[in-house]
Amino acid sequence: MSEVSDAPPTRPLRPARNWALIIGAVGAVTLMTWWSARGIGFSVVELACNLPGGRRLLVESWPPDWSFFPRLLAPLLETLQIAVIGTVIGGILAIPIAVLAARNLTPGFLVWFVDRNFMNILRTLPDLFWAMLFAAAVGFGPIAGALALTVFTIAVISKLWSESLEAIDMAVPEAVRAAGGSWLAMLQFGAIPQALPHYVSYALYAFELNVRASMILGLVGAGGIGMVLETQRSTFEYPRVTLIVLSVLVLVLIIEQISESIRRRLV
Amino acid sequence: MNDKAAIHFEGARVVYPNGAVGLAGIDLTIKPGEFVVVVGSSGAGKSTLLRSVNGLTPLTSGRITVGGQPVPKQEGRELRRLRAGVGMIFQDFRITRRLSVMTNVLVGRVAHVPGWRAMLNLWPAADREIAFKALERVSIADKAWVRAGDLSGGQQQRVGIARALAQEPAIILADEPVASLDPVTTHQIMRDLVRINQDLGITTLVNLHFLDLARRYGQRIIGLKAGELVYDGTADSVTGEDFKNIYGRDPDAGDVLDASVAS
Numbered sequence: 001m002s003e004v005s006d007a008p009p010t011r012p013l014r015p016a017r018n019w020a021l022i023i024g025a026v027g028a029v030t031l032m033t034w035w036s037a038r039g040i041g042f043s044v045v046e047l048a049c050n051l052p053g054g055r056r057l058l059v060e061s062w063p064p065d066w067s068f069f070p071r072l073l074a075p076l077l078e079t080l081q082i083a084v085i086g087t088v089i090g091g092i093l094a095i096p097i098a099v100l101a102a103r104n105l106t107p108g109f110l111v112w113f114v115d116r117n118f119m120n121i122l123r124t125l126p127d128l129f130w131a132m133l134f135a136a137a138v139g140f141g142p143i144a145g146a147l148a149l150t151v152f153t154i155a156v157i158s159k160l161w162s163e164s165l166e167a168i169d170m171a172v173p174e175a176v177r178a179a180g181g182s183w184l185a186m187l188q189f190g191a192i193p194q195a196l197p198h199y200v201s202y203a204l205y206a207f208e209l210n211v212r213a214s215m216i217l218g219l220v221g222a223g224g225i226g227m228v229l230e231t232q233r234s235t236f237e238y239p240r241v242t243l244i245v246l247s248v249l250v251l252v253l254i255i256e257q258i259s260e261s262i263r264r265r266l267v
Numbered sequence: 268m269n270d271k272a273a274i275h276f277e278g279a280r281v282v283y284p285n286g287a288v289g290l291a292g293i294d295l296t297i298k299p300g301e302f303v304v305v306v307g308s309s310g311a312g313k314s315t316l317l318r319s320v321n322g323l324t325p326l327t328s329g330r331i332t333v334g335g336q337p338v339p340k341q342e343g344r345e346l347r348r349l350r351a352g353v354g355m356i357f358q359d360f361r362i363t364r365r366l367s368v369m370t371n372v373l374v375g376r377v378a379h380v381p382g383w384r385a386m387l388n389l390w391p392a393a394d395r396e397i398a399f400k401a402l403e404r405v406s407i408a409d410k411a412w413v414r415a416g417d418l419s420g421g422q423q424q425r426v427g428i429a430r431a432l433a434q435e436p437a438i439i440l441a442d443e444p445v446a447s448l449d450p451v452t453t454h455q456i457m458r459d460l461v462r463i464n465q466d467l468g469i470t471t472l473v474n475l476h477f478l479d480l481a482r483r484y485g486q487r488i489i490g491l492k493a494g495e496l497v498y499d500g501t502a503d504s505v506t507g508e509d510f511k512n513i514y515g516r517d518p519d520a521g522d523v524l525d526a527s528v529a530s
Contacts, residue, residue: 175355175430176377177323177350178355179351179354179377179430180349180352180377180434181378182377184385185377185385188385188386189363189370189374196365
């Protein structure tokens with residue numbers, strides 16, 4: 001300890017912790033949680049009492065009805081196709097939207113402001129809303145699902161990627177400008193290559209989300225495995241529901257494996 | 268020599284938003300084809316001087332003309348046209364590590380080809396030829412298709428030089444081009460710059476920290492101190508007293524690259 005006090009006076013002291021801030025933040029989160037739990041009537045005691053009901057459902061759902069599997073193949077494939085279309089179209093449209101929303105790259109405040117708010121609206125409205133909207137527009141079925149997932153993909157990728165773009169090193173883009181490069185050249189040669197690995201991982205992530213989301217979208221008639229799930233659930237065919245959930249789980253795991261290996265190769 | 272390569276500073280003054288003075292009113296003329304080394308301690312305004320020439324740092328007041336044309340104070344077509352003829356080399360290379368060496372050098376052609384061609388990577392054969400010639404001039408044409416980030420520091424700086432050369436510039440600005448390199452590579456890069464200046468007659472402004480490098484490679488030496496011009500003369504006539512004046516103290520071992528050569 002004496003060594004510390006012998007240090008020359010020029011050595012800066014470690015700044016004191018801001019206890020008021022820490023206590024305030026912890027207090028605010030605690031208060032919000034308590035208020036929310038009261039509001040929805042969340043109670044650990046009640047939860048424990050109602051567990052048998054959940055258990056009954058699980059028992060009824062086991063074992064899965066394997067014989068149903070052949071009838072799942074076509075809808076599973078359709079789910080995959082919906083997800084592919086949504087991810088590819090949404091992924092492409094997300095590129096300009098993300099660039100214009102990145103503060104360091106946007107050509108002007110007005111463009112940035114409009115684009116940012118457009119992104120916020122896309123993100124605030126849930127995918128179920130988009131599915132219902134498109135179902136009303138183009139009819140129930142996989143097209144409506146693919147369109148809903150396109151919007152969902154734009155919302156996910158543009159938000160995440162615009163933040164990656166804001167975090168890039170602006171030194172290289174400056175060098176492109178120093179060579180007389182235009183805004184587009186600066187983007188293409190200085191800015192975007194730096195954030196390209198992020199783009200690929202967000203696109204793969206969006207694909208994974210889309211496969212999962214297409215299960216929910218089926219509930220409102222947007223095609224794919226979700227529609228089968230909804231029919232079986234409403235007729236209390238729980239062993240079949242179990243099989244559907246398991247098959248989607250396996251599909252997502254396979255996609256996760258593939259995208260992980262792609263990502264590893266890219267970074 | 269053509270007039271495009273002359274630079275005039277008239278009362279050039281830069282004050283940064285935080286109140287720091289970058290240039291305190293500089294009057295200076297650089298003649299076409301000169302090889303000028305700018306020295307001064309850090310914060311003396313060396314980088315500001317270079318960056319004001321291609322408008323990366325706009326002047327607060329005064330003016331700079333390049334080839335008789337005033338440097339525009341705002342981004343736009345005029346400034347881009349001026350920058351197209353001024354190559355810049357940076358201390359930290361500023362090349363895109365994820366792209367190939369060739370693509371990085373072709374960035375030096377972006378102001379010379381139609382935008383859609385650059386965008387689709389459809390560079391005209393003539394521009395590819397210019398890029399290759401630039402790589403040959405710095406002896407790394409064999410690395411053309413290697414990812415730039417896989418090269419050594421000295422090779423990466425050569426990519427930076429080749430990119431500047433690909434602009435076919437009248438002027439080259441080199442902002443501490445050897446500050447991130449080892450001594451052997453430092454001398455190679457400095458010799459490259461001198462050779463390019465002699466072969467192509469490109470007006471060259473180089474910021475350097477080390478006094479021995481300045482004396483060895485500079486034709487003309489300019490000394491800056493707190494944004495003011497405190498020395499302007501030939502490399503042969505610069506004395507220890509001059510350096511003392513520029514740095515505000517006696518030069519020591521930290522101010523030379525090779526202490527054994529220091530006089």
